[in-house]
Amino acid sequence: MGTLPFDEMGLKAGKATFEGGSLKVEDFELTPSLGTSVMVASACITCEALNLEPPYFVTAGDIGDGKRSKELYSYMAANLGTLDVTVLAMHYIMPDISGMRNILNSLGKRREGMTLIADAGAMYAAKAAELAEKIDIFTPDAGEMAYLADPKATHPAYVEHLLFKLDASEVLTLIRKAYESGNIPEILLVKGPVDYVVEKGEVVETIDEPSISAMEAIGGTGDSLTGILSALIHGGYEKIDACIKAARINRVAGKLAHPDPATSISNIIDKIPDALKEVGLCA
Amino acid sequence: MKILDSIKKKLGPRKKEALEKGKGLIILNEVSEAMQVEKMLKSFGYGVRGVAPPPEIRRGCDLAVEFNLVDQLGVERLLKTSGLNPLDIVALDNLSQKPLDITKEKDFGSYLMVTAANMKITVDKEKGTIVNISGGGCPDVPYLAVSLVGNRITEVKNPGENGYSLCAYMLEKAYQKALSMVKSEQTRECT
Numbered sequence: 001m002g003t004l005p006f007d008e009m010g011l012k013a014g015k016a017t018f019e020g021g022s023l024k025v026e027d028f029e030l031t032p033s034l035g036t037s038v039m040v041a042s043a044c045i046t047c048e049a050l051n052l053e054p055p056y057f058v059t060a061g062d063i064g065d066g067k068r069s070k071e072l073y074s075y076m077a078a079n080l081g082t083l084d085v086t087v088l089a090m091h092y093i094m095p096d097i098s099g100m101r102n103i104l105n106s107l108g109k110r111r112e113g114m115t116l117i118a119d120a121g122a123m124y125a126a127k128a129a130e131l132a133e134k135i136d137i138f139t140p141d142a143g144e145m146a147y148l149a150d151p152k153a154t155h156p157a158y159v160e161h162l163l164f165k166l167d168a169s170e171v172l173t174l175i176r177k178a179y180e181s182g183n184i185p186e187i188l189l190v191k192g193p194v195d196y197v198v199e200k201g202e203v204v205e206t207i208d209e210p211s212i213s214a215m216e217a218i219g220g221t222g223d224s225l226t227g228i229l230s231a232l233i234h235g236g237y238e239k240i241d242a243c244i245k246a247a248r249i250n251r252v253a254g255k256l257a258h259p260d261p262a263t264s265i266s267n268i269i270d271k272i273p274d275a276l277k278e279v280g281l282c283a
Numbered sequence: 284m285k286i287l288d289s290i291k292k293k294l295g296p297r298k299k300e301a302l303e304k305g306k307g308l309i310i311l312n313e314v315s316e317a318m319q320v321e322k323m324l325k326s327f328g329y330g331v332r333g334v335a336p337p338p339e340i341r342r343g344c345d346l347a348v349e350f351n352l353v354d355q356l357g358v359e360r361l362l363k364t365s366g367l368n369p370l371d372i373v374a375l376d377n378l379s380q381k382p383l384d385i386t387k388e389k390d391f392g393s394y395l396m397v398t399a400a401n402m403k404i405t406v407d408k409e410k411g412t413i414v415n416i417s418g419g420g421c422p423d424v425p426y427l428a429v430s431l432v433g434n435r436i437t438e439v440k441n442p443g444e445n446g447y448s449l450c451a452y453m454l455e456k457a458y459q460k461a462l463s464m465v466k467s468e469q470t471r472e473c474t
Binding site: 003004005033034035036037062063064065066068069091092093094095119120121122123124141143144147154155156157158159161164165213214216217218219220221222260261262263 | 313315335338345383385389391393394396398400401402403405407414415416417418419420421422423424425426427428429432446447448449450451452453
């Protein structure tokens with residue numbers, strides 16, 4: 001679930017498909033760019049390559065005033081009980097503490113057997129609501145890691161200067177601080193020059209190859225990672241294993257696109273099928 | 284112009300009284316309203332800044348406007364005449380906290396990336412074109428990215444003019460830093 005940047009678009013829910021560079025849900029079609037559209041398109045591509053059912057996409061148009069974000073929170077809280085959900089990936093949305101609380105409260109017993117992933121605005125909301133422990137996996141970058149490490153911050157904009165100033169090589173310090181706060185999921189997939197897979201505060205794997213420095217500048221590379229991760233868990237991969245594989249697949253897709261800092265994310269997600277083959281997940 | 288100057292003078296901040304008496308906080312309903320109030324008050328010469336509101340009334344992506352309490356009457360009058368209705372105006376003690384005002388820069392050779400909190404903007408140094416926007420989590424970031432990417436940084440509208448959220452607030456800071464660096468690069472080339 002997540003918003004799309006179209007003012008006129010009302011709430012939509014249905015199977016998402018990705019064909020010929022276009023993401024489709026219900027009667028709406030768009031070319032993926034930074035944000036939820038890249039996350040869902042990447043999940044579609046991964047699901048198709050692994051012969052899995054495509055993702056079910058719940059979205060609404062919001063250009064930042066937050067009105068349809070509220071509708072989306074409400075819809076999810078009211079309808080999650082009727083959907084057959086294995087993985088719920090929550091993405092770009094206006095952070096809203098009560099909206100996130102309502103979604104998580106609506107799950108009840110259905111929470112068992114469901115994997116919850118939060119990235120972007122949904123991750124900010126879960127942390128600000130002090131409900132991060134209710135989520136299974138966060139996928140922050142270094143800047144967002146500083147936010148998670150600051151117990152007082154309710155948005156990455158309000159992070160303590162000292163934490164923001166820490167170099168990317170000091171991400172481990174931020175991870176430690178975040179787990180000290182207690183308001184953090186069991187698993188983190190921290191994306192950056194080195195990707196860290198963290199379980200209960202311990203780094204269980206680091207992924208730094210292939211190393212493509214331009215990826216940091218390309219909008220959407222974190223979104224594609226979340227989409228791939230969601231599809232792998234839906235496909236039956238255990239959560240930690242899925243994090244490790246998703247990080248590798250995303251990096252290989254980047255390598256295959258031969259990017260520079262001006263490359264579009266669409267060139268990278270096109271390479272996901274080849275990346276899945278290269279890491280041995282499909283023939 | 285004379286009328287406007289007269290209004291600004293009348294409603295503007297009093298200079299002679301001590302500013303250290305304390306700060307006040309304008310609590311608004313939405314981040315977009317807070318950004319509007321901050322911009323409007325600055326245009327009238329008030330020393331204001333966006334800060335986090337008190338925790339008990341935060342709703343997640345909140346922004347309030349800090350001002351000098353000595354200016355309260357003029358500020359309230361301006362808000363009223365501008366049709367802006369704050370939820371509350373409170374005296375602030377030691378509660379102040381402000382959005383990050385520092386940026387980080389990374390040089391990719393032909394490209395420059397500026398990071399502000401969770402937002403990144405990357406520009407082609409020679410052409411001055413915005414080539415990528417990355418990060419964020421609020422819904423206006425993908426919306427702003429569409430209008431910014433592919434265009435010259437000197438010719439686009441400031442993200443702060445079209446954005447609503449704190450992510451847009453930080454994108455504006457990254458944008459301003461990148462803009463100043465591109466301009467200084469271009470000035471250096473001309474001389």
